[in-house]
Every structure is written in C-alpha cells, then in structure tokens.
Amino acid sequence: MNGEGLNENLHRFLRHLDSIKDTLPMTMLLLKPYQKKATEKFQDFLKNNIDEIEDEEGKKSISIKYEDSKIFETLSKNFEISDLASKIIPESLFVSLISQYDAFLNKLLRELFKIRPEYINQSERELTFSELVKFESIEDAKEYIIEKEIESILRKNHIEQFDYLEKKIKIPLRKNLPIWTTFIEITQRRNLFVHCYGIVSSQYLKVCNENNCEIGETKLNERLSTKLPYFISAYKCLYELTTKLTHTIWRKLLPDDIKNADRSLNDICFDLLSAEHFKLADILLEFGCNQKNHFNDSFKNVFVINQSLSKYLQKDKAKAKLIIDSKDWSASSDDFKLAHLVLTEDFENCYKLMAKIGNNGEVDKENYKTWPLFSELRKENKFKETYKSIFEEEYTVLEIPKRPVQELIDDLTAKNPELKNKTVKKELSNKQIRDKEEISVMK
Structure with missing residues (x-):
C-alpha cells in the first residue's frame, strides 16, 4: 500500500x-x-x-x-x-x-x-x-x-x-x-x-x-x-491546511512509503518557489524540515536547501545563510555543495565546482536553466562562460510559459496602454501570481 x-x-x-x-x-x-x-x-x-x-x-x-x-x-x-x-x-x-x-x-x-x-x-x-x-x-x-x-x-x-x-x-x-x-x-x-x-x-x-x-x-x-x-x-489557508493534513495522514498511516511522501512534499515546495509564492513555500518548507523522519539525508537536505533558497530569493540573505550554514555540507554530494556555495555567494568556487561536475554529473543543463537556485547566478557573465565551456553551447534563457492571467494582462495593456497607469493587484503585476498583497503600477 x-x-x-x-x-x-x-x-x-x-x-x-x-x-x-x-x-x-x-x-x-x-x-x-x-x-x-x-x-x-x-x-x-x-x-x-x-x-x-x-x-x-x-x-x-x-x-x-x-x-x-x-x-x-x-x-x-x-x-x-x-x-x-x-x-x-x-x-x-x-x-x-x-x-x-x-x-x-x-x-x-x-x-x-x-x-x-x-x-x-x-x-x-x-x-x-x-x-x-x-x-x-x-x-x-x-x-x-x-x-x-x-x-x-x-x-x-x-x-x-x-x-x-x-x-x-x-x-x-x-x-x-x-x-x-x-x-x-x-x-x-x-x-x-x-x-x-x-x-x-x-x-x-x-x-x-x-x-x-x-x-x-x-x-x-x-x-x-x-x-x-x-x-x-x-x-493560502486551504493550500497550507490540505497539504499539512494529507502529509500528516500519509506519514502516520503509511510509514513505509515515506520516500514518496518526502518527494511529493518537496515537489509542492519547489513549485511554490518557481511560482514565487514565497510565504507559502516558507510555511511548507518549515513543515517539511520539522518532520521527525525523512527517507534519508538527501531528502532532508533538499528541504533545508530550499528553505534557505526561499529566503535568498526574498533578499533575506542573512537568514538564508543562517539556515544553510546550520549544516555541514563537506561530506554531501556535489549538487548540495554547489547549492551551499550559491546561497553563501561564493561564486568563484561555484564556477570551479560547475566545471568539476561537468556535463554528465549531478547537475545538468535543465537544472542550470530552471532551478530557482541559479536565478541570480545566471545574470553573471562568468556563469554563461562556464556553462559554455561545460556544454559547448551558448547559454540561452529558457522561456517558461506564462500563466493565463498574465497573458490576459499583457494583451489588455497592449491594446489599452492607459491600463499601465492604473493601480492593480500584485497578483496581476508579475510573471507569476505573487504572495504579496498589492502593487502599484505608478501613475
């Protein structure tokens, strides 16, 4: 079962x-x-x-x-x-x-x-x-x-x-x-x-x-x-409550299936980070980190990495560093070591480790393009140069399809430029629906 x-x-x-x-x-x-x-x-x-x-x-x-x-x-x-x-x-x-x-x-x-x-x-x-x-x-x-x-x-x-x-x-x-x-x-x-x-x-x-x-x-x-x-x-309330309820029941009644439970919860948290729903991600990542049992250290490490990453993406770099430094990563696999270097902004050693991992290691081309961990690093010329030397091709930005609501906003503002001078909700102003309450597209 x-x-x-x-x-x-x-x-x-x-x-x-x-x-x-x-x-x-x-x-x-x-x-x-x-x-x-x-x-x-x-x-x-x-x-x-x-x-x-x-x-x-x-x-x-x-x-x-x-x-x-x-x-x-x-x-x-x-x-x-x-x-x-x-x-x-x-x-x-x-x-x-x-x-x-x-x-x-x-x-x-x-x-x-x-x-x-x-x-x-x-x-x-x-x-x-x-x-x-x-x-x-x-x-x-x-x-x-x-x-x-x-x-x-x-x-x-x-x-x-x-x-x-x-x-x-x-x-x-x-x-x-x-x-x-x-x-x-x-x-x-x-x-x-x-x-x-x-x-x-x-x-x-x-x-x-x-x-x-x-x-x-x-x-x-x-x-x-x-x-x-x-x-x-x-x-947000229903999202949090149903996720916690499901995973509490899952872990209680099916303790032998904890691997799938860890993977599922991590997937939910990753989706929230990718969509920039940081507040929900913070809550569920804390829930994941605080579980008494994980399938193995690797699954627990993913929760810790993403918990730090969420704070990093919110520009709370001090909190991100505090979380990531709470664990010794020296004996971890290269992907976790790379995450630690990124989140502590040791970029020079990041590039060295990227070269060591190469084109057939624990981090692949898709990871470099889609993992929110590299969102800041991708802006650096040295990252693009290192990527090219590893994969023998130019780094290109991966275009992620927009949410329908954003496509609608873009279409409306293209046809009606005056809408750009209106006050709209934060959930409507970015490429993804955000957690924040409201934003002003200034007059």
Whole structure:
C-alpha cells in the first residue's frame, strides 16, 4: 500500500485551487470595461434627460419624460447588474474554494478507508435485511456503508470533521496549526454567503469567538465582503491546511512509503518557489524540515536547501545563510555543495565546482536553466562562460510559459496602454501570481 491516492487527491485539489485563484482577477479585469460602459451610459442619460425639482417643503425629486422612462429603467437596471457583479463574482468564487475543499475531504476519507479498512469495519452503521438483499456481494454492501459514512461526516461542521479524523487516526491534527482559526472563519463566512447573502449571524459570531478567530469589530447583521486580499488569504489557508493534513495522514498511516511522501512534499515546495509564492513555500518548507523522519539525508537536505533558497530569493540573505550554514555540507554530494556555495555567494568556487561536475554529473543543463537556485547566478557573465565551456553551447534563457492571467494582462495593456497607469493587484503585476498583497503600477 502506498500514498498514490493521497498524492493524486491533494494535487487535484491544489490545481483546482490555483484555477479558482487565477479566475478571480481575470474575471474582474474583463468585468471592468462592462461596468465602466454601463456606468457612463447611465450617468450621461441622467445628465441629459433628468430634471431635478423641489416641492414647497424643500423635498427634492427627479422628473423624467414619459417616453424616456423605459430607457431610464433599462439603463438603471444595467448599472445595478454590473455593480452587483463585482460583489457576487468574488463571493461565488470564494464559495467555490470551500466547495473544492469539501470534495477534497470526500476523496481523502475514501483513501483513508482504503488504507485502513478496519476504520469502516468498526462502523456501527446498520443495514436492514431489505437493504442487504439488494447487494450482489459483500463488497457492494461495504461500498454502500462507506458512502453513507462519508455522507454523514460531510454533513458535520468543519470542526466536527476534524474531531472525527483525530479520533480515527489517533493523532492531533490541529496542534501547531496557527492557520486553524482562519480556516474556521472562512468556512463560517462561506455559510453566510450561501445561506444569507453574507449577513453576519449570531451563529457566525458565536463560532468565531469560541475559536478565537480574528473578526475585529464585526457586528450582527453587518454584510461581509470578499475583497482580493481576503480571497488570497483564504486560498493560502486551504493550500497550507490540505497539504499539512494529507502529509500528516500519509506519514502516520503509511510509514513505509515515506520516500514518496518526502518527494511529493518537496515537489509542492519547489513549485511554490518557481511560482514565487514565497510565504507559502516558507510555511511548507518549515513543515517539511520539522518532520521527525525523512527517507534519508538527501531528502532532508533538499528541504533545508530550499528553505534557505526561499529566503535568498526574498533578499533575506542573512537568514538564508543562517539556515544553510546550520549544516555541514563537506561530506554531501556535489549538487548540495554547489547549492551551499550559491546561497553563501561564493561564486568563484561555484564556477570551479560547475566545471568539476561537468556535463554528465549531478547537475545538468535543465537544472542550470530552471532551478530557482541559479536565478541570480545566471545574470553573471562568468556563469554563461562556464556553462559554455561545460556544454559547448551558448547559454540561452529558457522561456517558461506564462500563466493565463498574465497573458490576459499583457494583451489588455497592449491594446489599452492607459491600463499601465492604473493601480492593480500584485497578483496581476508579475510573471507569476505573487504572495504579496498589492502593487502599484505608478501613475
């Protein structure tokens, strides 16, 4: 038994999460011209066709010709619909984030029962004789019980679902999980959007206060919103929580498959570094480094190297050096030694080691072109010269395909240069969707 199903489920969820995260800014960008047009048409009509009148008591009202009333009604409706879209779309996509989590949990539970059949064997769920005779085999009956068990778990609230998992697995899943309070708040806010237009209820306040969620001065009957920074924080929360949950269960229930668990977690962290999602990478790399067991020193070394690399790429070179120097690399393989030299900016010895590794060693052409470790070194002429001497070809920049959201921004700014003078979110301003909150493309 291995964790392939756990891994597939997590990666499917993370891809869905990324898809929704990119969809919001893309949709809002496309929505802006529509909103602008609807607003301008309505304002122009009001300016040219509406008269303001005042009665004897000083009360003001508007006057409109009868033949213009239908136009007024249509333009007013268009304006209202376009304005509502900017509120409803973020809320709907936010709800989709939580819905994807529920689907993730459904599949996680199925994998749990597959890995540990005794969990479902201990179920006290009963079948009537009339239900039992409908099944062609014991396996069919078992599948039915699993389905009903999962349905009952998914009907519980998110706190009770974690209670269930902790009881089954016999391990604390919320220990050292500061993101837990954020998770509770976003799931409660999801309930508000689904059931009562985002209006704060006494239940929301009760649950959030009981779990020490940060809700500020939020009051009963206040309408909550989903602005982009909040949406991004919810995305990060679910990304972190599901990754930690999957890998905690994986390592607990499948200790003989720790090699694949290490590789999977390292792959996730590498993807985050490549996409420049440094804050998430920092959290998950710390999680990886702090695991009690790794398959071998090489896998642990990758976590340490990438933890240092994340700080280095964030220009926190002192912290990067502190992390990388916490370990003696003298007995390590050449790729780790090279990483140590890069992260301590001993570039001259880097070039010597590159030459020693050569064109058939532990670091190949693709590594030099794609590994974020070499992002700064690639700018140096000496690096390009050394690369050419090793591989007997000129170093060329590898063009990585852009995310769809960035392609959209580039197309819009090419067609509408004035957009370059607008304030946009950080997630939209770089080649990759970034972690930071917002950036100004200056006027």
